[in-house]
Each structure stands twice: as C-alpha cells, then as structure tokens.
Amino acid sequence: MSTVLLVERNQEMNRLDGLLAGDDSGRSVVAIVSGSTGMGKTALLRAFRKRTAAAGVTVLSASSSPERRDRPYSTVRELLDSAVLSVLTASPGRFSARPDAVDPGPAQAARALIRTVSELSEHGPVLVAVDDIQYADPASLRCLHRLARQPTANPVAVVLTWDRKLGRRSHPALEELLYCPSVRRIHIGPLSSRGVAPSVSELFPGTADHQLAQMCFERSGGNPYLLGVVLTEMNTDKEGPAETHGAPKSPAKSTGIIFRDALVTCLHRMGPIAVIIARGVALLDECADIHLLSRFGNVGTVTAGNVLRKLTEIGVVRDFRFRHEAARSAVLDDIPPHEAVRLRHRASRLLREEGAPAEAVAAHLLLAGPLRQDWVVPVLLDASQAALLAGRTSTAIHCLELAAQCCADEARRYVVEVRAAGLQWLREPARSQERFLALGVPPREGKPALGPVMSVAEGLLWHLRFEEALDLVDRFGPGDRIPAARPAVGSTVTRTRLLVESTYPGLLSRFPGRAADDAPHSGAVAPATSAPGHRAVHALSAVLTGSADEHTIAQAEQVLQDGGFAHGSYRVIAPALLALVYADLVDSAATWCTRFLTGAGSHETPGWQGVLGTIGALVSLREGRLDIAVDKARAALAHINGTTWNESSVLATATLAEAYTAIGDHEAAAREFSRPAPDDLFETRAGLHYLYARGRHRLATGRARAALADFIDCGDRMTRWGIDTAALAPWRAGAVEACLALGDDAGAARWAEQKASPSKIALPRARGIELRSLAATRAVRDRPGLLEEALQLLQHSGDRYQSAHALADLGEAYQVLGDRAKARTAARRARRIAESCHAELLCRRLVSTHPSTAKPTDAQGPPTDGDRFAILSDSERRVAILAAQGYANREISDRLHVTISTVEQHLTRVYRKMSIRNREELPTEFRIGSTTDG
Known part of the structure; x- marks a missing residue:
C-alpha cells in the first residue's frame, strides 16, 4: 500500500507532519484520524510512524483491541513498553520511568505517562500513536486526556485512529478525549479510481491496463483493504499454472474466496447494526429502500441511513444495492441457517405489507420453508401464476408445493396439490403419473371440491389408469343424478363425461355419474355461457x-379464437383442434396448430408441445406431408413418451407408424408396433388410430388377413361406441383393400357398400376415401367417374397423399380402358404429388405401372401443352404450374408468398384463358422454361 499512501494520502500526511511543528499553547497536539472500516487508517498511521522515526522523532505506539478493553491501563502499558524499546534502541540511559512502576491508580498512571513523554520531549519531538482508540480501556483514555492537556518542552503529537461503531455509544472517557476543543480531525475516505492504478502498476510492473485498474476499483469500491485483497487474489492467480505466469487475472474471474471473507470481516468490524442492515440489503435486493431497511433492522430511518452511508463509503453498497453479486452472496452465505429462515420470513412479510410483487415475496418463502400464516398461501398462488406466465414452470410448481405445506386445511391443501400436479404434468408429462395416483386418495377430513377431483380423474385417464380414475369419480363424484339446482356441478361432470365419450369411449358405459338432463349425444351445440x-x-x-x-364448427373456431396460453388451456385447445381435424377442416386445423405451437406466447413446455404437437403430426399426415408428419410425431413423443403408455403417446405412435407405412419404411413402422400394447389402450379414441395404422402396416407388408382383422376390430369398436365416422378412421376402406388383396371381391363389395353413420356436415376427405374404395369394387368402366369425384373431394380437403392415390387409380383405370393419354397424364400428376409427399411406396407403384415415356423437349421442336402456358402472365403461370403439379391452394400461397384469395383469382383467370373448367384439366407437360422455383 506504500504507493497508494504516497499518491492518495499525500494531503493527510502533510497535515500529520504539521502536528510536530508544535502548538502556540505549548501543549500536546491531538489529531483524530477517522474513517470507515477498511479505509486504511492503520496503514496511514503506520506510514506516518515510520516517516517520523526516520526523521529522528521519538515514537510511542500502541494498538487497542476489544479483548483488552476490560484490562485497566493496558493501552498505557503498551505505550510505556514502546517507550522503553525506543530509548533502548536510540539513546540508552535517558529514560528513568519503568512500565512496571505504574501504579494501579489513574493519577499515578497518568503521571508516569506524562513524566515519560516529558523526559523524552526534552530531547526532541515525540509522537504518541494509538491505533483503534475506540477499543482502549477507560483508564488509559483518561491518561491520554491528561497527557493532551500537559505542556511540553518540545512538540508532542498524539495521533489516534478512530472508527465509530454504529449503534454503540462511546464511553464517556473516549468522548471527553475525542471532543476536546483543540483536537484536529482528519477524515479519510475511499480511494479514487485514479488512486487504484498505481497499486496495480506496483504489483504488476509493466502493466498499464486502465481497464484492469478500473475493474479493480469497481470490485473494491476504492476501499484500500478490499483493494489489497483483490490484488492479492490476482497475484495468487497469476502465480498459478505456468501458462498464466506474468498475466494478472481479471478481478471478475478471480476465485473471490479471500475477498468474500474480507468483506464479511469488514461488516462485522462495523458492528451488529451494520451487519443486520447489510443482510437486509442482500435479502431485499432490488426492493430495498430506507423505509424497508429500517423496519428490517428494527432501527430508525436515521440510523439506517447512517449505516447505508457507511456501507457506501467502504465501497460495498451503491444505491441500495451491493456493487456486485459476489458481495451480496458473501453476506447471504454469512447468515447462520436458523437465522436465515427467520430473516427471510421477516423479509417476505415486510415485502408483502409494502405491496411488493408476489414473486418477490415468494422468493424468500421458497428459501425459508413453510410459514403457516393466513397471508402466505394466497401470495404463493399468485406467485405461481406469475411464474407460469413468465415461462418458469419449475418455480410455479415449487410455489404450489410450498403453498400446500402451508395449508392448515386438508381440503384446501388438496386443491393446491391438484394444481401442482397439473403443472408437473405440463413440465414432465410422462413422470406425472405418481402425483395423480397419490391424489387419487383425497384427504380424510372433509369432502374435496368436485372440480379438483375431476381434474385428477382426467389426469389418470390420460395415463390410461382407468380403474383408479373411475373409482375416484365413483367415490367422490356427485352420484348418479345431478339436481338441476347445481348447474355448475353438472357442468363439471358433463365436461368429464363428454371427454370420456370422445376420448375414452370404451369407458362410457362404466362412467359412474351423469347430470339429470345429460344424455349421450344430447345436442350439437353447447350453451354459449x-x-x-x-x-x-x-x-x-x-x-x-x-x-x-x-x-x-363455429363454436370450436370461437374457442380457439379466444384460447390463450395459460397452463391449462391445452385442455380447451386440444379438443377444439381435434373437432376441426375430424370435421375434415385440415387447412384450418393446420393454421391453428402453427399458431399454438410456434406463435408468440406459446408454451415451450413438454406437456403443451407434446399434446398439441401430436395433433399437429396428425394434421400433417392428413395433408399428405408425410415427412413432416414423421418429424412432428417423433418430436411429440420425445416430450410425452415414457415407460408406460398414455393417451397422447398412443396417437403419436399411430400417426408415426401410419406415416412410415405410407412412405414405405416398413421397418420403422414395425418398430413402432413392437412395443407391447395393453388392453386399455384399445378403449381410447387414440387406440382406434392405432388399430387402423397397424392394419395399414400389415396390409402393406403382405399380411392382408391380419390387416382385415384390425380394420374390423376398429370398426366394431367405433360402431359400438357410436362414433362410426370415416373422418376418424376409414376402416371400411381399409377392409375393402384387405379383401381385394385376399381375392375376396364379394367381401370387398359388401364393405364398400356399407355406409358410415350420417353426418350433418360435409366430410370431403372421408367421402373421397369412401368413393375411391367404392370405385375399386366396380367395373373398370364405372371407375373414372367415381374417381374423378373422389379426386375433387380429396383435393378440396387438402390431402395430397390421398389425392395422389386417387390419381394413380384413375390412371390405371384409363390404362385398362385404353385411353393412354389420360392414363399417362393422371399417372404423371400422381407421381409428382407422391414425390412431394415423400410417398416412396406409391412412387414405386406408379413407376412400375406407368413407366416414364417422356422425351427431352427440343426448344425448336413442335409445341406441347407447355406452350399453352405462354398466354398467361408470369404470376398466373407460376400459380398454374404449381396447381398442375397437384399443390393445394394454401400450399401455393405459402410457396409464392401470396394470399389464398390471390391464388384463387389467378386460377379463375387461368381457366378462362385456357378454356378449361377446373385444375384437373390443366396441362401436365410443359417446357422447363415455363416452370418456376416457387
């Protein structure tokens, strides 16, 4: 610190030098060097002693300590001992008084000290230096006071360093000494940013890094003591591994262990009030203000303000915050565990009373543990919701878990635990089963609310734990009939019943309770309220x-329109999305899936991504985007799959396997079906998808009889459960294909003639698949008409894969009928669409049935159909070519970055210019120059 003292304390040193010039009164001159902890008072005094001794001044020195405060004359004795040492070293024989001659009485002690100083002053100036005078014993203080009032032959300077302890009144003897009229005061503060640079240069010669010096200043706050620790750590790190020799390590990258200990030492040296206020600053953090800190420390605002000024002066605090996180963490780590619990509870209570955000209050409660007071649970519930909205699901769960521990009422605790289970499902769907099973046994005291019970039941249903779910509803549900006077209860039960009917239909007959006015399929529209x-x-x-x-359908769309991104909204969004999917509104469902999975505010949580991602995979499959369906299904399974099946994993697996089969990757599809499937799996709507997908896989791999069994099993369940719609699973079409593969034309015709349950809405995709299967059982001459109608419906539905199959069937029919031109056109269109779908199996079928006869087009050769595109504008030509390749309007819109309405307008003009009626009549041969990259 020598360089720092010479540069930064030069003014103070000059003032101390002036003390030895004497006083006009001929008395001793007393100087008080004050400053906060760590400001370098001791270092300044030591440097001054050394400087004066070198100039021939006799120096008597002592250092007081708390341990010797109760020992009378301990400081005086140390001064006399130093006098003996000084005389023996400098001029033996001129000293007559001995320390052991000091009488216990104060008068004799004072006389001994005064006599000693007087004798020494006869030979020149004398310096009496006492460090940490605040710890001196009262008897020694009185002696020093007497000394200050005595005349001397030569100048005598009494220099005392003093650090006032906050909240602790000084001894009267000390105050009498400190506040003498003749006392000169020298206050030293922190080093400036310029004053740090010489210390860095002194320790690291050749280093002229202003940025490094500034970082040292920021870390130490200009506190010389802390600066020394920072430099020591940097020097230690520099002398570490060989590759770092000579290069000082940045203060921000130092280990900080010594620094943290030094900072805590500084705080404790300032006194207990400084410690408690510093802990308040650390705990309250960004919420800290003078009012809160005074309440936290149980002191007045004036005292709290004084402490903050001291903490600021020693370089620890700035604007109610610690200068850096290392200081804050050091203070927090210094709090004993039992004290930390008490202080955090106090901080949480104060923050709550001051209206701080719930999350700020809950942060202390989470670290402190349960506190059973009335205000705690509501705060934790609010904090959980806030954390959830911010995407901090783990924090939200911890808040609910702590809230449950703080609930004295068991029924209320059950409600909170149900909410925690819901969030646990959102974060770790596959691992949430144990929570729901535990909640399947509600509290022993008091009947729980019906809503939470039904939520647990639905969680158990999702995990396919049917027995536990039904038992829970049976024991704690409302009974067989719901009185009309309880509409809210009826609505809760009705929702669960409808969920069972639509998602777990195999359990419907076992569902224990229903509302008085609730019957299956009771109406098409639920009340708007x-x-x-x-x-x-x-x-x-x-x-x-x-x-x-x-x-x-409008109702489902409205639910999606109003749907937000709350943690439980997937329970609203998922069924509404599926309603659109099974209504063959695939385009609309795809748009909503994109919004809820990738839009602003969407949840990046496994549960949300898994459930809605599974629906997104199903939508992509029904669009004919087979490769995308595979990617989405695999991603969804990564979020929701576990050691046991669940409702969403069944649907995702079925979708993935069906997509693999359509692509032609039968080994991958077989792997999806290799996992044992429990019987309960087939009691679900997703199980119907599973049966149908397994049938498709078996049919594609030459096991037509096993495939037929799957299709019929699927159909039997759908018929028995009252959900026999081809929009769910076109099992009859599958049965037709299986019978044809077995050579059973009559059986195929019987299945094709069967009708699914009537629907009040048009189902273009389902109807198109039915017409295609019906065409396969008719005479060849009757097929084109049915297939043209099927193709139109399938294209309208947006299913490119099924459209490609219809075109392939149409090409084969024309081939048999001898119309090779139409056969070739249909086959080429089918192949293009199949290639865009990545349907390799269909592509291989088309190549084998309709080998390519295309010849290279000579730019100077005769005109082809492609020349008909020349009459179109550039934008019309791009739209027409993509339409001819089999792209749906929405796909053209996406590729060309225009609206669907613009696509439709272009196609209308294209039909008029080319004198055709629809997209099926668009030319399929065109020059390379007329194509577009889209």
Missing part, C-alpha cells in the same frame, strides 16, 4: 357422433 373447456369437448363429441352442424 358454458365454459370454453365444456364447449370444446362438446364440439369434439358432436363431430365424432355425427350430430355436429355448422354452428358446432
């Missing part, structure tokens, strides 16, 4: 049972 979740599952149930109309 119903909760969104009720309206969503009602729409899904109505679509599956064939009772949905346009108002039902």
